[in-house]
Amino acid sequence: xxxxxxxxxxxxxxxxxxxxxxxxxxxxxxxxxxxxxxxxxxxxxxxxxxxxxxxxxxxxxxxxxxxxxxxxxxxxxxxxxxxxxxxxxxxxxxxxxxxxxxxxxxxxxxx
Amino acid sequence: xxxxxxxxxxxxxxxxxxxxxxxxxxxxxxxxxxxxxxxxxxxxxxxxxxxxxxxxxxxxxxxxxxxxxxxxxxxxxxxxxxxxxxxxxxxxxxxxxxxxxxxxxxxxxxxxx
Numbered sequence: 419x420x421x422x423x424x425x426x427x428x429x430x431x432x433x434x435x436x437x438x439x440x441x442x443x444x445x446x447x448x449x450x451x452x453x454x455x456x457x458x459x460x461x462x463x464x465x466x467x468x469x470x471x472x473x474x475x476x477x478x479x480x481x482x483x484x485x486x487x488x489x490x491x492x493x494x495x496x497x498x499x500x501x502x503x504x505x506x507x508x509x510x511x512x513x514x515x516x517x518x519x520x521x522x523x524x525x526x527x528x529x
Numbered sequence: 530x531x532x533x534x535x536x537x538x539x540x541x542x543x544x545x546x547x548x549x550x551x552x553x554x555x556x557x558x559x560x561x562x563x564x565x566x567x568x569x570x571x572x573x574x575x576x577x578x579x580x581x582x583x584x585x586x587x588x589x590x591x592x593x594x595x596x597x598x599x600x601x602x603x604x605x606x607x608x609x610x611x612x613x614x615x616x617x618x619x620x621x622x623x624x625x626x627x628x629x630x631x632x633x634x635x636x637x638x639x640x641x642x
Contacts, residue, residue: 421571449629460533460619460633461572468629506572515562515626516585519572 424507424520432528437494439505439523447509450483450490451517455504464505465492497527531556533622533634541640547608550637554601554622560584561603562631563595566617575618578603579626607639615641 424441431437441450449468453461465476467483467490474481480493490507507520534553542548554561562585563575574587578597595605601622607614617638621631 451630453633458635458638460621460635463630463632466630508572510629515560515577515623515628515631516574516587517562517564517572517621517631518574519564521571 420518422507422509422518422520424505424523426523427521428524428526430526430528431497433497433499435497437497437501437525438491440489440491441507441509441520442489443509443518444488445509445511445518446487447511447518448487449510450481451508451510452479452481452490452492453506453508455506455522457503461506494525497525499527499529501525502527533620533632535618535620535634535637537637538635539638539640541642542610543642544610544612546610547606548610548639549604549606550618550620550639552603552605552620552622552634554603554620555632558622558624558632559601560623560626560628561597561601562621562623563603563605564619564621564633565589566619566636567615572619575605577626584626610641612641615639 452464455461465481472483478495505523508517560579562577577585597603617636619636621633
């Protein structure tokens with residue numbers, strides 16, 4: 419099945435550092451979503467983006483919907499230990515509920 | 530408001546058996562989608578149900594089926610289990626099929642021996 423390209427695949431950072439990750443697709447999406455998944459749990463929705471060029475923040479998280487509608491970016495500022503987990507982007511087209519997910523970025527935060 | 534609940538959380542089956550997984554959406558949500566998560570393929574869409582009707586289906590064999598009840602609860606069934614069906618099966622709910630934001634349950638971890 420299709421997966422979106424997400425990079426980096428994994429990151430090891432120190433507490434307090436900023437983090438950037440991105441997601442690219444060969445297809446256009448109308449909505450981009452960012453999720454975080456902790457071990458043994460389902461993904462939790464962090465940010466939803468609905469318009470090309472849109473920049474949206476949720477606390478220390480900021481995400482952008484690329485103007486080509488084929489990419490999206492997520493930034494985490496001043497990382498803390500609880501930011502550890504796997505971050506997934508997901509794209510959605512039209513009125514279909516089907517989400518196409520990225521390959522994931524595993525984030526590790528060291529003290 | 531309670532989140533999406535899935536039962537059971539863990540399941541062990543042997544090849545050739547069948548399995549039924551259950552999902553209760555967030556109260557008031559009427560659309561339920563199912564996803565399979567494996568290390569190799571990541572998160573893949575299985576199907577979506579709304580008003581007891583399948584609206585959308587992913588690229589999975591016919592051994593994977595589902596249904597939705599009038600109270601929006603959903604079940605998925607996998608028949609003639611194969612080793613490759615071992616995965617985390619996730620259910621997500623949203624108010625309507627056109628709602629962009631989907632909320633996931635904790636998943637059912639299926640192991641096929």
